[in-house]
Amino acid sequence: xxxxxxxxxxxxxxxxxxxxxxxxxxxxxxxxxxxxxxxxxxxxxxxxxxxxxxxxxxxxxxxxxxxxxxxxxxxxxxxxxxxxxxxxxxxxxxxxxxxxxxxxxxxxxxxxxxxxxxxxxxxxxxxxxxxxxxxxxxxxxxxxxxxxxxxxxxxxxxxxxxxxxxxxxxxxxxxxxxxxxxxxxxxxxxxxxxxxxxxxxxxxxxxxxxxxxxxxxxxxxxxx
Numbered sequence: 204x205x206x207x208x209x210x211x212x213x214x215x216x217x218x219x220x221x222x223x224x225x226x227x228x229x230x231x232x233x234x235x236x237x238x239x240x241x242x243x244x245x246x247x248x249x250x251x252x253x254x255x256x257x258x259x260x261x262x263x264x265x266x267x268x269x270x271x272x273x274x275x276x277x278x279x280x281x282x283x284x285x286x287x288x289x290x291x292x293x294x295x296x297x298x299x300x301x302x303x304x305x306x307x308x309x310x311x312x313x314x315x316x317x318x319x320x321x322x323x324x325x326x327x328x329x330x331x332x333x334x335x336x337x338x339x340x341x342x343x344x345x346x347x348x349x350x351x352x353x354x355x356x357x358x359x360x361x362x363x364x365x366x367x368x369x370x371x372x373x374x375x376x377x378x379x380x381x382x383x384x385x386x387x388x389x390x391x392x393x394x395x396x397x398x399x400x401x402x403x404x405x406x407x408x409x410x411x412x413x414x415x416x417x418x419x420x421x422x423x424x425x426x427x
Contacts, residue, residue: 208234211300212265214258214288215275216240216250223275223320224251226302233300236265239272258291267296274299274318274336278356281390282336282372286354289318289336299336316353334371346383358395370405379411 211233213223220238227233238250242257249255256264261272272292276285292299299318303309306323315321316335324342327333331345334353339345343357346365351357355373363369364383373387376395381387388405396411403409 208232209300210265210270211235212261212270212272212297213238213275214240214272214292216244216247216255217275217277219277219320220275221251223273223302224253226304226320226322227273227300230305231302233271236270258288262295262297267298270297271300272297273302273320275320278338278374281374281392282354282356285336286372289354328365352389376411379409 209232211227213220213235216238224235227235235253237253238255239258239261240255242259245255245257247255274285274288274292276288289299301315301317301319303315303319303321304323307321307325307327309327310329311327311331315333316337318336319333321339322341325339325345327345328347330348332350334351334355336354337351338356340357340359342359343361345351345363346367348365349363349367351369352371352373354371355369357375358377360378361375362380364381366384367381369387370389370391372390375393376397378395379393379397381399385399386402388403388407390405391403391407392409393399394410397409399409
């Protein structure tokens with residue numbers, strides 16, 4: 204007998220919501236029934252061929268006892284918007300679904316919180332912990348005994364070494380690297396390509412070294 208799929212509502216109608224629809228549809232045990240967003244932001248009645256309903260009244264149409272919900276938002280305002288909607292959805296009584304790609308390597312006994320979005324080619328080593336409402340874009344390394352705090356966003360190809368403690372509402376840019384046993388305070392931004400070798404207090408901003416344009420144009424290079 205075929206197992207019934209769980210029913211899922213996706214919050215959002217942007218690119219991340221479209222991606223969430225693709226991933227949940229093709230690589231999860233969820234059946235997506237609709238999208239929801241704040242009434243003031245509704246411009247179309249359908250998205251990805253599914254209906255769009257007002258978030259203000261979504262629980263009256265789709266019962267939290269029968270439907271899970273996923274907040275498909277980015278890191279805007281240092282993850283605070285995604286955090287607010289996550290908390291609002293919980294106050295409505297919804298269980299917040301997580302997506303963990305079957306193309307990732309997860310060795311931490313699935314110590315992963317609610318409303319996480321973990322895409323393909325992530326490696327999560329043993330004894331690591333992923334908090335609630337965390338996004339791990341594709342291709343990251345999460346080292347053993349490391350912890351990522353709630354409402355954080357990790358871009359692609361980030362290396363988090365062993366024993367690292369990352370606070371809440373942090374953002375780690377593409378190709379950044381965190382040395383082992385480093386502590387990163389809440390609401391810290393680590394820029395693309397940055398190398399973090401020392402502990403960082405809350406609200407830190409760590410910038411990577413930006414490349415400088417050569418005075419010679421690409422037409423001068425003959426060997427490529």
